[in-house]
Amino acid sequence: MAPKITVIGTGYLGATHAAAMAELGFEVLGLDVLPEKIEMLSRAEVPMYEPGLEELLRKHVAGLEGSSGRLRFTTSWDEVAEFGDVHFVCVNTPQKHGEYACDMSYVDAAVESLAPRLRRPALVVGKSTVPVGSAARLARRLAELAPAGAEVELAWNPEFLREGFAVEDTLHPDRIVVGVRGERAEKVLREVYATPVGEGSPFVVTDYPTAELVKAAANSFLATKISFINAMAEVCEAADGDVAKLAEAIGHDERIGRKFLRAGIGFGGGCLPKDIRAFMARAGELGADQALTFLREVDSINMRRRGHMVELARETVGGSFLGQRVAVLGATFKPDSDDVRDSPALNVAGQIHLQGGQVTVYDPKGMENARRVFPTLAYADSALEACRGAKAVLHLTEWGEFRALDPEALGSVVAERHLLDGRNTLDAAAWRAAGWTYRAMGRPRA
Template identity: 85%
Template sequence: MALKITVIGTGYLGATHAAAMAELGFEVLALDVVREKIEMLERGETPMYEPGLEELLRRHVPGFEGSSGRLRFTQDWAEVGAFGDVHFVCVNTPQKHGEYACDMSYVESAIGSLAPHLARPALVVGKSTVPVGSADRLARTIAELAPAGADAELAWNPEFLREGLAVQDTLHPDRIVVGVRSERAEALLRQVYETPIGEGSPFVVTDFPTAELVKTSANSFLATKISFINAMAEVCEAADGDVAKLAEAIGYDDRIGKKFLRAGIGFGGGCLPKDIRAFMARAGELGADQALTFLREIDSINMRQRGQMVELARQALGGGSFLGKRIAVLGATFKPDSDDVRDSPALNVAGQIHLQGGQVTVYDPKGMANARRVFPTLGYADSALEAVRGADAVLHLTEWQEFRELDPAQLGEVATTRLILDGRNALDPVLWRKAGWTYRAMGRPTA
């Protein structure tokens, strides 16, 4: 008999996972407690911008031409419990307000609402990023509340989605990690992921704690690599070095690799910052806080980059006040191919300059609506050209392909001063200088 799958939570992770499971051939029922999200998804629309996701939804949500009809939505926990063989929990785990620790209330609520409706054999699969030790506690909750008793099991299957590449990462993962306590749970998950396993995706079987630690460990490593090259950018600034050439040279060492070695204004978003802070908090609870003290410095280096970009702009404008200066900011999202502005370094820099008296105008290909909600007092333009019009300085802060393809000569005609500050080391200095621009990038004072 074909497995039936449910997905609890239809945010960024849940909507992507539900659509991908339907694409893999499963009947899928997705639940969310927010009615507006359900209605949006039923219209084939997503609550966030993610390349390829709306097209994937419309291939499987009923009502669209050629749709498989395999993906439906509900708000009824009883319907979910009766329908599913495998239940994926994909709810949010934000940072607690005023603390480093992770807020587990959404996960606990989801498990507490689902478990009483598990009257037949079922596997509940956690995908949310949680503090190590959570799965063991949640397994006990299921055992206490599920009418099926021991036939209702828990497994942990961390997600490794990259915003902008989430559909690809779900359908063709670079690895599948499952924390299980029985051969049955492992067998069910092998069945769920049969297609990607068949394509060669490694399938790693672990215990609960290891599965929980994989995601936070991976994010901590990536954060460390990004902050390392940003620390080198600070040294290059002081020593008149070129961090881009330095990164190229060390990147040829296959022990190090080239990825995540582009110095800039640092990382942001809804995952890396809160995940490394939650990891530190949990290590402290376990009495292993000294093992992760280096993450405090990683966090500090990352946050410091934003202030350094503001200072770089100030110095480039003569070293005085931003008062009366018009600043164009290219980019609002924390990364390209996304509309996510959570903890965005670009918006943070724009906001700091605005607070110091600068007239800031922002343009982003996809993040404008979200940026306006977070920073309504900033100016916004409908295009890069309009943002740059009359600017005394242009700050490139999110590395969208659109910005790399801009015509520096055309922008130069509308700018007051041809001054470009590359906060992502992603533009071609030769191209911009040829068009008469003064080009300056972080960690490259002489480049």
């Protein structure tokens, strides 16, 4: 008989995981402490934009016409404990205020609430990104609190979701990593992930610490690769080189690869920045801080790119933002998402505004969230409206909609045709042919 699955925490990770588990054929019960979130999900609505997620919810949420009925949501810990054989913990681990370390309070609270209610054999599976050593500590706490004692096991199964591709990444992962202490936990997780494993997804079995480190190491490597090419952009600007051609040339080396080698205003979002900082903090606690000192420079390079874009914009509008209209295309930290957490685009827009610029922002999906973070910025309903009367246009999130913009049409509404491409994705030749000055980080002026 297939195990019944619960998902604790129904934010971005949890809602996606719950819907995907139902798609894989399991009976699923999702839990959240916020009743309004449960009500939304029970209507197959999500509080964030993620392509394909609402469609998957509509396909499986119980009570909806034509659904499989395999997915329900609740606020009851007792119901979850009674229902589930496998409990996935998918709660948030944000960066602590004023510190690099991550806040484990939500994970701890989930275990403290669930464990005393586990009166029969169960597997608790952590998916949240946590500092190494957390799984061993939580396993001890489970053993102390669970009435079923040794019949309750812990496994760690880190997530590797890309925003905008989360549904695909859950149903067809490029790898499945499980940290376990026994064969029973491994067997259960092989059953849970039998479909993607059967389709060829590698199944990597490790101990707890290695499973926890995999996510931190993966994100640190990606962040390092992005900051490396941005450091090369700084050198290219000083030497009058072209970072786009440099990236193309080194990307042909299979040991390096082409991905994550596009210079621009850097990375943001709710994962990479917080994860590399939490990794540094944990390494320091373990006495291995010297091993990760390079990540401080990775972080520094990344933040420096935002300031550099502000400087380029100031130079473009004549040396001062006071009274100057600036259009910003993009508010989210990446396309195909409405996530503005630590968004480089919104950070740049905010800096220009604070320095006296009249900034108007447009983003295909992130406007509502952007307004919450920066209510004092101006917002437009289209790229054309955002650019009306602007002395400079900044392209800061690489939405496909922006690549399809007509340089002539946009040129007819701006005050001056100056474009700063903060993502190195627009066709420089086409914009220059339409009379625009086009600048991008690490690229020649013409």
